Amino acid sequence: MQLGPDPSSVRRRLIAASCALLSSSAARGEQGSVTDKIGRMVEDWKIQSALAYYREDGRIQAIEPVISAVRDLSDGGRLTLNFTFDSLSGSSPNGALPNHNPQTFASPSARSLAAARHLYTVAPGRLPVDPNYSDARVAGGVDWTLPLSRLTRLSVGGKFSYEDDFYSATANAGVEHDFNDKNTTVSLSVSSENDFLQPIGGAPTPRSDYALFEKGGHETKRGQGLLLGLTQVMTRNWLSEVNLSLDRFSGYLTDPYKLVSVIDGAGDPVGYVYENRPDSRTRRSVYLENRVGWTRASAGLALRYMTDTWGIHSDTAQLRLRWWNAGRDQYFEPSVRWYRQSAADFYRPWIAPNAAQETYLSADSRLAAFHALTYGLKYGIKLTDRLGGFGRGGTEFNVRLEYYQQTIQNGPAAPGALQGLDLYPSLKAVLLQIGFDY
């Protein structure tokens, strides 16, 4: 006699099977719920991301991923988050002049010129650069704009930046008001920045003899800024913007890694001193931008004049043009930027041994008189209908290439042995950027 299965055993198996089925359905349901939640979260945000690769001719290279997320809030406000990571490496100019003879320097972490493992030697005729430059930076920020009334908005925000030797925190707040049927917007913003510097090897005493290694601990600097803006709709295809800005920085504004060569009458280096910049700086600028649009094109022209209490005056002009194809799903954007600046009052490519009376001095080429040109080309393609169900209105892939060249004006005539050397080498750099917007 064949015995049938035990009814209780069948019941247990059925219950187990039901439970398994239910649990797997529940798991699927939970998974779907999480996916839906993520989908809904992302759906509410406009995300821009980019990976930039920057490389200078024989100097620094950097890789910089950037991401920004913007969400329009139900009350009419807007929340913006951004995050940046920089990885830098290569060779950084230390401020000293080239020479016909080899020159030996110590890395910033060295305590004396006797520690051989911290030394680097620069070949004759070459620009002295620290070949072991390396740094990483993490930065982030948040901005929240909230409506105070139908025509007035308040914005508050903050950002931070962290490097091995530098920390920065900035808070900003602003208010903007619409007039004239929302064709005119006036804004007023303020910012406050606090920086903490902890240079590798310590902060050198400004103007001190390089060979003495007079270094202290950390330093600080502060900054406050004021920005007054006016945005005006001129016509149905023309938008104009004017900004006036004023900012002031105080504290340790000296670059702790920059030197100045001490050159004798024959043109030979007899030593080096650490640079020394004034401990305050006030800058003012006027910025004007115009954007004009057509059905398949747009143009943007930005002009800026800036001056500061260090004696630097600068002019900047940047033109961007964008052409769309007939389907308006691809565009090309060439751009050109021209920049020039005068030298800081205390810019000295080198000093004489008897120049002790000069309190402030710097050989940093960024404070020299120079002009720079940037040529760029960007290509973008809308992916809204190219990614199946994934694409949406703002989905775009883009790639951008820029070439930057900085040409430094020759300074004073070089004494004896320095003649024939390229004391003011130009800087050339390329930037490649790949972006994805969603």
Added chain:
Amino acid sequence: MRRKCILLCEVLVLCSLTVGCSSLGVKPWQRELLSRQDMQPDGNGLDDAIDDHMYFSKEASSGGRSFGGGGCGCN
């Protein structure tokens, strides 16, 4: 004295622009082109942020469009 004159001129220019602007502008239904992303004051997105950081580290001037700096020890 010269600085005060420059500041006064700037304020006057801004005021005159504000007054002059009252006769400019468009109606809401004429904003089709102006609503495009490439026509927004901050329409260049991350390009400006990346460029500003590069220029901040290589030049003595920065900012103007928005607050300068960049929270970077590179300059």
